[in-house]
Amino acid sequence: MAAVIWDVDLKRVLVHEGSRFELGVRFASDASRLVLYGPSGAGKTQTLKMIAGIARPDSGRVAVAGRTLFDSKAGIRLSPQDRRLACVFQDYALFPHLSVRQNIAFARRSGWLNPSPQVHDAQVDRWIAAFHLESVAGHLPHQISGGQRQRTALARALVNEPTALLLDEPFAALDNALRQRLRGELKDLQAQLRLPMLLITHDDDDVRLLADQVVTLQAGHVVEAPANQEAAFVG
Amino acid sequence: MEGAWVALALTLKVAFWATALNLLFGVGIGYAMARWRFAGREVLDAVFTLPMVMPPTVLGYYLLVLIGTHGPLGAWLLKHAGIRLIFTWQGAVIAAMVVSFPLVFKGARAAFETVDAQLENAARTLGIHEIAVFFRVSLPLAWRGILAGLLLSFARALGEFGATLMVAGSIPGRTQTLSIAVYEAVQAGQDDVANFLVALTSITCIAVLLAAGRLVPGRVAPRD
Numbered sequence: 001m002a003a004v005i006w007d008v009d010l011k012r013v014l015v016h017e018g019s020r021f022e023l024g025v026r027f028a029s030d031a032s033r034l035v036l037y038g039p040s041g042a043g044k045t046q047t048l049k050m051i052a053g054i055a056r057p058d059s060g061r062v063a064v065a066g067r068t069l070f071d072s073k074a075g076i077r078l079s080p081q082d083r084r085l086a087c088v089f090q091d092y093a094l095f096p097h098l099s100v101r102q103n104i105a106f107a108r109r110s111g112w113l114n115p116s117p118q119v120h121d122a123q124v125d126r127w128i129a130a131f132h133l134e135s136v137a138g139h140l141p142h143q144i145s146g147g148q149r150q151r152t153a154l155a156r157a158l159v160n161e162p163t164a165l166l167l168d169e170p171f172a173a174l175d176n177a178l179r180q181r182l183r184g185e186l187k188d189l190q191a192q193l194r195l196p197m198l199l200i201t202h203d204d205d206d207v208r209l210l211a212d213q214v215v216t217l218q219a220g221h222v223v224e225a226p227a228n229q230e231a232a233f234v235g
Numbered sequence: 236m237e238g239a240w241v242a243l244a245l246t247l248k249v250a251f252w253a254t255a256l257n258l259l260f261g262v263g264i265g266y267a268m269a270r271w272r273f274a275g276r277e278v279l280d281a282v283f284t285l286p287m288v289m290p291p292t293v294l295g296y297y298l299l300v301l302i303g304t305h306g307p308l309g310a311w312l313l314k315h316a317g318i319r320l321i322f323t324w325q326g327a328v329i330a331a332m333v334v335s336f337p338l339v340f341k342g343a344r345a346a347f348e349t350v351d352a353q354l355e356n357a358a359r360t361l362g363i364h365e366i367a368v369f370f371r372v373s374l375p376l377a378w379r380g381i382l383a384g385l386l387l388s389f390a391r392a393l394g395e396f397g398a399t400l401m402v403a404g405s406i407p408g409r410t411q412t413l414s415i416a417v418y419e420a421v422q423a424g425q426d427d428v429a430n431f432l433v434a435l436t437s438i439t440c441i442a443v444l445l446a447a448g449r450l451v452p453g454r455v456a457p458r459d
Contacts, residue, residue: 054356080359093357097375107361112370160362 003066004028005164005196010050010060023047023220031213033190036200038217044200045090047217048168051198052087053080064164065196086157086195090168092149094141100152101137104128107160127155147178154189164196171206183209238407239416239432243439246412249324249399250392253331257339257388262381265343266373270352280344287337294333295401302329302402320402327403327410331392338391342384346377386447390440413439 006029014021023043036044049055051062053069062070064085069078094103098114105115105124115121117138128137131151136144141152150170157165170186171179187210190197199210207214216223268280286294302309302320312318320326350373358368374381396414403410405419413436420429 049356052356052360054359080356081362081364083360084362085360087357087360089353089357091353093351093353095354095357095372106358106371107363110363110367112367114371114375156361 004030004063005032005065006034006198007061007063008047008051010047010057010062012046012050012055012057014046021220025217025220025222027215027222029213029215031211032194032196033187033210033212034196034198035207035211035214036198036217037202037207037211037214039202041219042217043220044202044217045168048087048166048198048200052085052166053078053083067163084160084163086160086162086165088150088153088157088165088167088170090170090172092141092153092173094149094152094156096141099138099140100133100144100148101128103141103152104133104155104159106156123159127159131155146174147182150174150182154186158193158195162195164198165190167197167199169201169203170199171201171203179205186210239413239428239435241408242411242413242416242432243435245324245408245410246393246414247439249327249331249395249412250389252328253335253392253395254339254385254389256328256332257336258381258385261336261339261384261388262343262374265340265381266347266369268340268344269347283340284337286334287341291334291395291397291399292401295330295398298330298333298398298402302326322404322406322410324403324410327395327399327412330398330402331395334395334398335388335391338388339381339384342387343377343381346380346384347373349380350376383447386443390443390447393439393443394436 006027008028009026010023012023014023021043023046025043025047036047038044046055050057050060051064051069057070057072059072060070061068061072064083068074068076069083069085070076095106098106099117101119101124102115102117104127105119105121108119108121108124109115128134131154133148133151133155136148141149144152150173153170167186171182174182183206199206201207264283268276268283299321300306302312304310304313304319304321309320312320320329354372354376355368358372359365363371394414395412396418399410399412400415405411405415407416411419413432417429417432417436420426420432
């Protein structure tokens with residue numbers, strides 16, 4: 001477990017309607033379950049977006065599982081398409097015009113057309129079964145429950161065998177009982193796939209139940225290095 | 236009355252081509268304006284919206300200056316391709332296109348702005364390249380708003396008068412569209428011809444507007 005999985009050093013200055021926000025996030029960790037923790041507005045989502053390649057940092061470096069995705073000094077900047085990171089967004093960002101099956105099959109087709117509603121694909125069927133989505137596979141995202149939406153988003157992200165999993169507040173939209181159950185499911189899934197996972201949250205329970213290590217972010221900067229994780233467990 | 240049907244056919248042909256060109260440019264430019272941030276974006280937006288508020292005769296005059304045989308574009312086309320746009324139905328297409336462009340452009344921009352950028356980002360992280368993201372996510376979600384704009388633009392192109400008259404003139408059977416034929420019939424005192432043309436135009440426009448009304452952008456359009 002000595003190999004560094006997450007190697008992140010990112011700088012970005014955001015100017016929005018006259019106010020200036022300076023983001024300088026730097027951490028390195030060998031944890032296969034890393035939690036990025038902090039209050040809202042700390043820059044967690046921005047950090048995740050920069051790792052995923054959908055927001056552009058001013059400078060810095062990102063390497064995940066030994067693969068350099070971004071390095072401003074070396075002139076490396078992989079597109080989000082080439083990073084092979086599975087992302088689960090806060091509101092799940094399911095395609096509202098496509099069924100659960102089509103959402104999950106989305107990445108299985110690279111052309112200009114969406115997968116057909118009847119698409120059959122071993123990987124798609126495998127994930128639909130794994131997340132118990134058979135009964136709602138033909139439904140649109142707005143017709144299914146919050147928990148099913150979260151599972152659909154996970155399945156969609158995992159279907160193309162990514163190298164790591166990034167999750168932005170994956171439990172925030174769910175009620176308490178469901179949250180507890182899905183935390184357990186996610187933990188089992190991660191262990192089963194042995195897929196490095198980075199989870200963003202402002203919820204102490206997520207930290208306590210899911211984190212191997214914690215990076216705490218405040219006002220755009222890391223305030224606690226992963227080494228002294230005990231501090232995070234106190235609260 | 237036979238002339239009326241010829242005028243209707245010509246009007247529909249001109250409106251169709253003007254709308255088809257607007258689909259291409261209006262959707263492309265509308266998307267760029269909705270998604271890309273650059274200096275002078277709102278100024279450019281105002282320029283593209285200008286045809287909606289400017290008198291059509293003024294637009295027609297600008298077009299004459301530009302694509303007339305002595306205009307910079309018109310002279311170039313004549314010299315290199317032998318194309319003459321003034322007093323042709325193709326000229327009428329350009330006039331109708333310019334006048335109705337803002338309806339498609341505005342509709343498309345507004346429709347693309349309602350599409351959550353996060354959905355496009357999600358598609359990118361799933362490995363889908365940029366052009367496919369546009370056709371698989373942005374366009375299907377903005378489609379209703381674009382279609383409503385296209386139908387309005389078609390209706391506007393059907394009724395185009397001022398700019399068309401300046402650029403294409405009023406040659407019966409070649410550039411005389413319905414609205415110009417109405418004007419000519421009234422000027423010539425042919426009341427029954429005018430009545431027929433007016434009824435024909437009204438029915439066509441109402442049909443288009445009814446179709447547009449059903450496609451006003453609502454919530455996300457579920458497709459099957």
